[in-house]
Amino acid sequence: MTTHPALDDEQQQLDRSYALLGDDAPDLPPLFGRVDDGGGSRYVGLDDVRDESGDAVVVAWHSPEAGAFYQSCGTDPAGVTLKRVVTVSDRQVIAVHDEIAGGSAGDVSSAHDHRPVVGKVVVAALEQFRTGTLAEATATLRPEQYDIVRRPGRGVLVIQGGPGTGKTITALHRAAWLAAHDDAVRAGGLLVVAPTPPLRSYVADVLPRLGADAVTTDIAALYGGPARRNGRDTRPEAARVKGSAVMAMLLRRLVEAADAPATPEELLRGLYADPSLLERLADDLLKAGQRDVLYREPTASIDDEPWTVDDLVLLDELSHLLGRAAPRYGHAVVDEAQNLSPMQARAIARRCRDVTLAGDLECSTGPGKHDDWSELTSYFGSEFSQGTLGIGYRVPRPVIELSRRQLPDGGTLDVPDSLRDGLGVPLVRRVDPGDEAAVALSAGEAAAGTGFKVGVVVAPARYDETLRYCQAAGVKAGDGRDGDLDQPVTLLPADLVNGLEFDAIALVEPAEIGDGTELGRRLLYVAMTRCTQSLAVFHATPLPAGMEHLERPAPSREPEVEHRPRPARTEDLYDLFKLLRDDDRMLVEVLIRRLLRDSLERDD
């Protein structure tokens, strides 16, 4: 057992911090880093810890004193002589990693492999099993992320980067930074808009730990009137029309044409139900076919109207036109902002014009894809600046390469430089028609048995049927549509996987998810890029374009394994390994990985 000579020193500092905090000690360790430079030595934590005379024993991550910790790295020490990440568990220092030691690169990933050079502690953090949401990265924020975090809070900042490059984590640290340093945010508060329940609960969990409060919501819940989201419109064309900027003009005319006071709900319901009114008001704005998709027979009671997300955004616009002021905020952070429609951008801009938009244009899964950020940002009324992230923390290199085949021309934006190799090339298994989901779920259960968090992703149209199958067959899978990510296996429709992260993704019938459309291929791209370790594909029909080279004939018989009494040699094991079926191979790979990890931990 080797121990780092510094463990004792850091333990003393930790004990002292706990003693000073007394009963106020937070659940999380009071320090996670140390930086030494010409200005002396400082410990860095989530918050300040002060001694009896008021001197800082630990400085908060967002304080100027912690700047050197974040602005230096192994490849660019920037005057720092020691940059150390301290890992604490149960009030004990269990590891220290020095990314800079003696003023030069210390504990960084080796320069001879193909990955970007980062502190080994980043790689170690990534090797933790996933929880279905995002791991915290405050101790290992990279200089390029820290630079984005600290940009001024006024105006529009876009954080663009490929899947898993840390856009969400950077945007949240930025929110917390602004909450600590920006007067407008201190006075007006923070608004965080995130599209899925798991992302929102992650935000609600992380921000307070970073010392910030925010109103966290989805776009539909911005509307403060009585209507609630209780409908889903699966027609992309309807969502496209409702989200388009011309709706602002149409609604203005609707309000002007009303001959009696009416609520937003009454006005919109009336518009949808009356083709002649629509034609009169929108003849020059929408084509006949576009007006047709807006038509909706009114329900018996206005309370039963199947309001969709896009309807609620229109109700919000109507409410504004009727003179009701929306609450204002000091800054808004929008995650997965590439999916905002123009009308959604207007709804946010009514609340706040200073915004951080985190997103990836290539991950657009909304009805309208934006080619660049200029139109969307124009609704906030100022020029935008952009911060770009390029290191991939989540998706293994082979999966990135495969997934990009789903993008037109293989994608045009920079490919993330992945830190991970994961478990190698994706596994593909051809199954009998009708068995796709069942086989994927049982492979998922097997992988989950080894500690993996698994997401089983199906086409939205197959979701209900698969959920029923789970209930009937006793398969324990969380209902991802309801945001239940606590189970080892989560079932998800492909249109709700944005922003999520799992150890393994099992894709069910990719041709059905891709469905030959550009939107479908993007859904497939986003689904594939949710895994940190392995991707497995289960299909009965031919694989879609971009994956067809993975096609393999169904195995004709179970492989027979010769009994070998003598001790196995490596080559024998490799031959045996090749005989395994794909899902068994995945299981064995996972077990080997766990063995390796456990034995490394023992060696430490």
Ligand SMILES: Nc1ncnc2c1ncn2[C@@H]1O[C@H](COP(=O)(O)OP(=O)(O)OP(=O)(O)O)[C@@H](O)[C@H]1O
């Ligand atoms: N500096 C870092 N150190 C350690 N982990 C990091 C760092 N930056 C990001 N990560 C981890 O990488 C993963 C992906 O981060 P995040 O979800 O913020 O990326 P993203 O770009 O928003 O992804 P996507 O848009 O594909 O959903 C998370 O587990 C996050 O904790």
